[in-house]
Amino acid sequence: MLAVLCADDRPPLMAAVEAAAEVRYADAAGLPAALRGADCLLVWDFLSRAVEPAFAAADRLGWLHIASTGVDNVLFPAMRQSDVLLTNSSGIFDGAIAEYVLGCVLAFAKDFRTTLTAQREKRWYHRETERIAGRRAVVVGTGPIGRAIARLLAAAGLQVTGVGRTARVADPDFVAVQASSDLHKCLGEADFVVAVAPLTDATAGMFDKAAFGAMKPTARFINVGRGGLVVTDDLVEALQGKVIAGAALDVFEIEPLPVRHPLWSLPNVLISPHMSGDFVGWLPALAELFVDNFGKWQAGMPLRNVVDKQLGYVPAR
Amino acid sequence: MLAVLCADDRPPLMAAVEAAAEVRYADAAGLPAALRGADCLLVWDFLSRAVEPAFAAADRLGWLHIASTGVDNVLFPAMRQSDVLLTNSSGIFDGAIAEYVLGCVLAFAKDFRTTLTAQREKRWYHRETERIAGRRAVVVGTGPIGRAIARLLAAAGLQVTGVGRTARVADPDFVAVQASSDLHKCLGEADFVVAVAPLTDATAGMFDKAAFGAMKPTARFINVGRGGLVVTDDLVEALQGKVIAGAALDVFEIEPLPVRHPLWSLPNVLISPHMSGDFVGWLPALAELFVDNFGKWQAGMPLRNVVDKQLGYVPAR
Missing domain, CATH: 3.40.50.720 (NAD(P)-binding Rossmann-like Domain)
Structure with a gap:
């Protein structure tokens, strides 16, 4: 039955x-x-x-x-x-989520949001945008989804480090895998930080004020794991205070994200409704x-x- | 001097x-x-x-x-x-333009425009989006920029055919290169059509009503070459009539694109101001x-x- x-x-x-x-x-x-x-x-x-x-x-x-x-x-x-x-x-979700993350990386680098805003205003607004080749990504979570993300970002020219439970020198998918005890050190080198760890007692709230403070002010944070990996108030503060440069968030502590939540209207945030894997x-x-x-x-x-x-x-x- | x-x-x-x-x-x-x-x-x-x-x-x-x-x-x-x-x-521009094209492919597949629109409305709008792995791209133009585009799209999992002056069986960057005399036949197989040929007497206006008519109704057209490769009125008609599904346009017959041009406000078009290579x-x-x-x-x-x-x-x- x-x-x-x-x-x-x-x-x-x-x-x-x-x-x-x-x-x-x-x-x-x-x-x-x-x-x-x-x-x-x-x-x-x-x-x-x-x-x-x-x-x-x-x-x-x-x-x-x-x-x-x-x-x-x-x-x-x-x-x-x-x-x-x-x-x-x-x-089931590995490939679709990897594509979604690469799409977020390119949307940030090529500044598609400003392009769409200028288009709505029928404004010809030329500017320089970023290359992704050679940029550094840190993928926190070295399970199958994290590995699919790493392979696709590497194929697109990024240098990808993993953060897992234990450090590994030789790894087929990552330049290196660092232990999560070294998380903050790794974060300081990343242009893109991708959160895709499972939500457990050990990972809950791992992206807090100290973690965002360890990132570069130009870093973008991408969460396709679980909302509970993040202390949301600390993330909002980091974005408002320009501690980091932007975020693409597909998952949230409370889903659907409440209408009054400040994340909806931060200028440097892409909000999607828990759908990155739903091809x-x-x-x-x-x-x-x-x-x-x-x-x-x-x-x-x-x-x-x-x-x-x-x-x-x-x-x- | x-x-x-x-x-x-x-x-x-x-x-x-x-x-x-x-x-x-x-x-x-x-x-x-x-x-x-x-x-x-x-x-x-x-x-x-x-x-x-x-x-x-x-x-x-x-x-x-x-x-x-x-x-x-x-x-x-x-x-x-x-x-x-x-x-x-x-x-100079090869790598940046290739990244831009991949960004456009992912923006279409992952429907980022709708995501941003829903975000402005603070609306939790879950939906299914497309995979790019296994999709077919046709790159019209087999010079260095077209080749950089082909390599990057292939690295991201697409099947990429080239269209050049002469057909070639063995090619390092394309699954195959077809002669431009077979253009319309190739276009019928493409999920994404990328225009990056030089503008010459032989290529001017090659993307006309017949070319768009040869494409799948689900195809997206991406122009990072020259506006003059396209008969713009035919493109507008193809987009309005849903002959093709969308377009990402970085170049135009007249630049800047005039404020009153209908392309600015078509719902399935991404307009950027001739900047895809300007990293x-x-x-x-x-x-x-x-x-x-x-x-x-x-x-x-x-x-x-x-x-x-x-x-x-x-x-x-």
Whole structure:
């Protein structure tokens, strides 16, 4: 028996699963009832925080799959301490997010925002813009998405350093990987800082006043990881005080970003609605991954993308 | 004796040249007087069309250098028929223009314009956006700038075909190079069409109603070459009629683009003011190239970037 937590839209491609198991689609309110007697839970509405309050009803749950890479919304203490296997959707978003980050880098360097503003005013406003070749990027997070970002930025001519849990000298995707204990030192060398670490106790709030203070005043900060990696008030202050030169933010501590939030109207900030990985075709791709894992689950085979519940992500093989 | 055609700004780094020769800086009005007795002419104001009407005063001119890659503004019939050597600034702009084109490709694919519009309205507007990996680009123009564009787009995951004067099977920078006689056939396969050919009698107006009609309705057209490559009215019609999906235009038949021109306000068009190659540092780089060529000229050595005045560009070695 499979419970599926979804909001307005149900996952596609579920015919084979529905033929093989009883499937109960539920919203947040219906989740406790759906979880009673369920063997598996698919968290299709991956932004929902409804699993934790409903978890007591999970009387025989063995497996939880989430349609996202980040697992912070389902990795509450009771889940972490349980025997429930957790899998995520790592791999689906890598390429799209990497392209999005490169797009942000180029939008900053080529000053597209001013170009569009001048165009609205029908103003011929010639100016010099930046090269990206040879510029330095620091990617904080060395999982598959961080690696895809590093490869694409390097292909476009940037020098890319990674920041991970442990330093590594030889790495296929980064010029070097520094330990997160050296984060502030690395940040001082970056023209572009990309946040893509998983949100865990160790990473929450890592981009705070001290981190922004360690960056160059010309640096741009790009967050495609999780809003909780950032102390948002410190970021607003750094942007207003020109401690850093700009930010492209796809994720926020509170989503949707509240209408009255100052980030919306800062001149040097690009706000996008948590969509950097959501390419045309992402929903079928997410469903396919779940259906594949469901087949493995039924057959008693090892699942793809098993999350280490203590680390908070799928460890590298 | 050296004449320099400039508008408001003089070239930097001219001390060595001024020590070695008499240098006459002139604007359009002063150019005929400056040309009398001059051995060389540096066209620093490369957008000016003042050389042709002043050319009769050039009584001993041996060399003309222009601070741009395109030479259409100085390749009028009397210049073409003369013995005056023509050199250009090929090589300076390649990397910056390639980055600009990749930026345009990503701005279209990731729909940055809508993102910025939604941000102004403080509206959380989630949507799916396009991947660029695997998409097809056709670059019309296989000179150094077209090749730099092809390499960068390929590095970012696109399949890039070139269109040049003659077809080539094996090419280091393109999947294939097709002859311009097959232009319309190539255009039908492109997600992104990049115009970067030199403006010559053979290329003027090559992007006309028939060319836009040959493109996919989802195609985006990017012009970083010359405005005269395009029949502008046909482009406006193709955009208004959704014959193609969008355009990024850095060059125009008339520059600056007149305030009343319909291109300014088409929703699917990005207008920039002839600046795709003008990176921070371009002016010293242009001056350095001229100063280097001036030293070669004085020493009687072969010059860099000698333009074939019949072809209208520097031929590949």
